[in-house]
Amino acid sequence: MNKTSNIARFIPLSVPSLKGNELKYVSECIETEWISSAGKYVERFESLLAGYLGAESCVAVSNGTAALHLALICAGVKNGEEVFAPSITFIAPVNAIKYAGAHPVFVDCDDHLNMSAESLSAFIEKNCVYKNKKLINKKTLRRISAIIPVHIFGNPADMPAIMEIARKYGLKVIEDATESLGSYYITGPYKGMKTGTIGDYGCFSFNGNKIITTGGGGMLTCKKKSDADFARYLSTQAKDDALNYVHDNVGYNYRLTNIQAALGCAQLEKLESYIEIKRKNFKLYQKLLSKLFSKFSGFSLITEPEYSFSNYWFYSLLTDPGVIEKSELITRLKTMGIEARPLWYPNHLQKPYRKEPRCTMKKTMHYFERIVNIPCSVNLTDADIRLVCESIIEKVG
Ligand SMILES: Cc1ncc(COP(=O)(O)O)c(C=O)c1O
Known part of the structure; x- marks a missing residue:
């Protein structure tokens, strides 16, 4: 029995609200028997979210961690390289770095709990050398190839400063916007832009505790359409010939289902x-x-x-x-x-x-x-x- 069962009202931390068109859209999937990874809601969810964010392309995936993993592969992060990530974050982006065979370099936070650009640049100045357009960690001798800023609890990270550092040292930027759908910048070079659309890639989560949910689900935004095409290909087991099942790359089963996307379309309306x-x-x-x-x-x-x-x-x-x-x-x-x-x-x-x-x-x-x-x-x-x-x-x- 729940320890709080003698209490009149239990107030949970974060639970979803499904009072819009969720049941209607999901029922339609069941009635038409389009319940798996193909169907009109997957494409609709991708295009509605791209429109909402003002993003080039969106790829619907099974969860936010999958979006982060695909972003790291698209960014070209290689085995044995290093990626800057915050220490204060849900562990998913750090684990995704490990899935890519790379190592995290942990960065301190600022007073909004986000990655501190000051800490990032102090680490680079003290511990790295930039040679032949590559940033090398002097101690580990490994190349640092990307940064994953996380917009913690919805509060936008200091992207102007982080992007400047990224440009200076040729680092790819993967925004973990899993918690910040709808947050945006009101001043500075990214005024009017939403989180997840500024770096090379943006990752979103629709886990049950997020601002909108598909039960479990995620979305990857890419600046380049070729990256979105590659991510979509990798997310469906990298099928090079869909009839004969020829695979030239190691792929993943990372697609979102039509039922989840139907939930996503209804949630997006709210x-x-x-x-x-x-x-x-x-x-x-x-x-x-x-x-x-x-x-x-x-x-x-x-x-x-x-x-x-x-x-x-x-x-x-x-x-x-x-x-x-x-x-x-x-x-x-x-x-x-x-x-x-x-x-x-x-x-x-x-x-x-x-x-x-x-x-x-x-x-x-x-x-x-x-x-x-x-x-x-x-x-x-x-x-x-x-x-x-x-x-x-x-x-x-
Ligand atoms: C900061 C952060 N990154 C990544 C994720 C991973 O998302 P998912 O649970 O959909 O894999 C989450 C949330 O769950 C998160 O809070």
């Missing part, structure tokens, strides 16, 4: 309203927690960077261990039926990656010790948010 709700709820949290913030200066909510408009997928509460340990707060909220989570365990400390190169992890450890994510589903009511805030204030004491 995306703008979901973003509006997420932003409105963030403001309400900010207002209701302001008492706490003025009492304890170490507490605040992580806000969108000033240069951007965030989809506010997740709400990150910065806490103060001098007042309460984050684990203590999470446990206390659980007794009230409120689900909260710490930040992911830093990737440079994860067992498979402890020996990989890294920058100095000052901010990563600071935020890891302090962040608590609080409920953010689009179906939260104002009363839910009030209850969460009152509980936080009461539990912090």
Whole structure:
């Protein structure tokens, strides 16, 4: 039995809302018996998302991790090379680097929890040499060939600075926009552009906890159509002759199904309203927690960077261990039926990656010790948010 079963209302961290045309579109797939990896919804989802993002091409895939893996292959990342990635992120992009046979180089975060361009450039200046248009890690003697900035919790990373570094050192850029669908830049060289459309590749996830979901699913955006064609080919087991099943490359089974794409089309119709709700709820949290913030200066909510408009997928509460340990707060909220989570365990400390190169992890450890994510589903009511805030204030004491 769930430990919270004696509590009147359980408020989960992030659950989907499927109250639009989901059932209608999925029923159509079942009625017409187009349920697998071909069908009108796959193409429709790809073209609707490309239109929404303003992206050249979109390739629907089985999940965000598959999109990252295909992007790394399309980027030409080779066995034994290195790729810059954040330590603070869900581990998927780091694992995808490993699938490509490469090594992550972990970068510290900034005050929005995103990859720090300052940390990235300090690492390059101190530890790398740029020779014959190749960036080499002086210690490992391996070539560094790409960067994966992640737009953490929906907040856009500092792409102008990251793109400048990428151009200077000939690095490919794969944006992990799995959490930031709909977020965009409001100032600077990418003003008006959405996350996932700035680098060479953009990767999206439609996992159940994301701002829109297909149950499980992903999308890859490519700047070049030839890359999108190659990714699509690799995602369908690299069939060079579809009749005789001739394969000139090692392929993958990474395609999205028509049923998942049908869900995606229905969810996409709701995306703008979901973003509006997420932003409105963030403001309400900010207002209701302001008492706490003025009492304890170490507490605040992580806000969108000033240069951007965030989809506010997740709400990150910065806490103060001098007042309460984050684990203590999470446990206390659980007794009230409120689900909260710490930040992911830093990737440079994860067992498979402890020996990989890294920058100095000052901010990563600071935020890891302090962040608590609080409920953010689009179906939260104002009363839910009030209850969460009152509980936080009461539990912090
Ligand atoms: C930052 C980040 N990258 C990649 C992924 C992987 O996406 P998926 O679970 O669809 O493989 C996720 C989420 O699940 C994520 O949060």
